[in-house]
Amino acid sequence: MSRLFTPLSLRDVRVRNRLWVAPMCQYSAVDGVPQEWHHTHLAQFASGGAGLVVAEATAVSPEGRISPEDTGLWNDEQRDAWAPIVAAIRRRGAVAAVQLAHAGRKASTWSPLSGRRGSVPLEDGGWTTVAPSAIAFDGYAAPRALDAAGIDRVVADFAAAARRAVEAGFEVLEIHAAHGYLLHQFLSPLSNLRDDDYGGSLAGRARLLLRVLDAVRDAAPDAPLLVRFSATDWAESGWDADQTATVARWAAERGADFFDISSGGLVAHQRIAPAPGYQVGLAAHVRREAGVPVSAVGLIDDAALAEKVLAEDAADAVMAGREWLRDPHYGLRAAAELGADIDYWPRQYVRARR
Numbered sequence: 521m522s523r524l525f526t527p528l529s530l531r532d533v534r535v536r537n538r539l540w541v542a543p544m545c546q547y548s549a550v551d552g553v554p555q556e557w558h559h560t561h562l563a564q565f566a567s568g569g570a571g572l573v574v575a576e577a578t579a580v581s582p583e584g585r586i587s588p589e590d591t592g593l594w595n596d597e598q599r600d601a602w603a604p605i606v607a608a609i610r611r612r613g614a615v616a617a618v619q620l621a622h623a624g625r626k627a628s629t630w631s632p633l634s635g636r637r638g639s640v641p642l643e644d645g646g647w648t649t650v651a652p653s654a655i656a657f658d659g660y661a662a663p664r665a666l667d668a669a670g671i672d673r674v675v676a677d678f679a680a681a682a683r684r685a686v687e688a689g690f691e692v693l694e695i696h697a698a699h700g701y702l703l704h705q706f707l708s709p710l711s712n713l714r715d716d717d718y719g720g721s722l723a724g725r726a727r728l729l730l731r732v733l734d735a736v737r738d739a740a741p742d743a744p745l746l747v748r749f750s751a752t753d754w755a756e757s758g759w760d761a762d763q764t765a766t767v768a769r770w771a772a773e774r775g776a777d778f779f780d781i782s783s784g785g786l787v788a789h790q791r792i793a794p795a796p797g798y799q800v801g802l803a804a805h806v807r808r809e810a811g812v813p814v815s816a817v818g819l820i821d822d823a824a825l826a827e828k829v830l831a832e833d834a835a836d837a838v839m840a841g842r843e844w845l846r847d848p849h850y851g852l853r854a855a856a857e858l859g860a861d862i863d864y865w866p867r868q869y870v871r872a873r874r
């Protein structure tokens with residue numbers, strides 16, 4: 521029997537299988553408002569057999585956007601634009617999740633779709649970024665170090681966005697603590713040089729994430745909560761898999777339900793060697809050391825590999841990004857390849873089933 525096509529429960533939410541869509545920025549929002557593109561983009565994965573569909577990094581505040589074209593959930597107009605998109609995902613039998621994000625020192629950059637790179641200057645609509653310490657990401661504009669009031673504001677913004685996400689119909693929330701964005705910047709000793717309660721020891725560096733978690737938990741008491749970590753900076757003296765496992769355990773004790781294990785993104789001098797399943801070992805490490813459920817992601821581009829990851833108990837679910845872009849029906853195809861008998865082929869497409 522296929523493990524990949526065995527349902528999984530996140531609190532009271534049943535996910536029909538374990539082949540999920542990873543969050544992917546589309547850089548196509550207008551003032552943080554998702555558009556028709558987002559609707560088609562996300563709904564097609566639900567038609568294509570995904571279990572969980574995680575909508576892209578969605579900023580909790582305007583200054584938390586990676587680019588000016590990021591989606592947001594800092595106002596009600598954005599919430600109301602998400603609602604029909606969420607409904608479309610759910611009508612197609614998948615579970616809708618959203619990744620709540622703040623880009624910190626990696627905010628205010630040109631969208632990759634613009635063909636430009638680096639920080640957007642203030643005169644072109646950019647903004648001054650914030651971070652744990654006033655250390656720039658390589659080649660980007662220097663951020664301002666957050667003070668106590670600024671930190672409280674970030675926590676409140678995550679909570680308000682979580683509330684709006686639930687109002688929009690999202691059943692599952694993911695906190696983005698990976699890829700060198702704000703919460704990861706606090707976690708890593710390479711970007712956090714603070715000497716107050718939010719820096720120094722592991723507990724200090726994890727304090728902001730845990731506060732955000734508590735605030736999101738309070739704002740959305742019943743929603744299953746995922747946390748995405750980069751389990752290593754792939755750089756000397758940086759954040760690593762053991763620290764990730766410890767903080768994942770703390771997060772689980774505070775009400776996080778599931779951990780989405782990625783890697784990298786904090787520093788430009790990272791050394792990564794991408795290969796099929798290259799982050800699976802990190803997911804397995806966190807699962808084993810912290811005793812928490814995890815998903816693995818990163819070049820898991822075929823059904824057999826995804827099934828193997830689960831069969832070897834390296835992870836509880838598999839996320840994929842680019843393979844869903846190449847084939848939005850990756851889920852249906854994977855089920856056919858593994859001989860899994862699923863009852864969610866779209867009726868309209870059944871003639872294509874083999």
Ligand SMILES: Cc1cc2nc3c(=O)[nH]c(=O)nc-3n(C[C@H](O)[C@H](O)[C@H](O)COP(=O)(O)O)c2cc1C
Pocket residue numbers: 542543544545546576577619696698699748782817818819820839840841842843
């Ligand atoms: C177009 C694109 C946009 C992405 N945007 C996000 C994002 O919003 N949040 C995030 O955590 N990761 C983002 N990622 C990373 C993916 O979620 C995923 O971890 C990565 O692509 C590796 O998985 P893959 O090999 O299956 O594509 C993005 C990747 C792509 C290709």
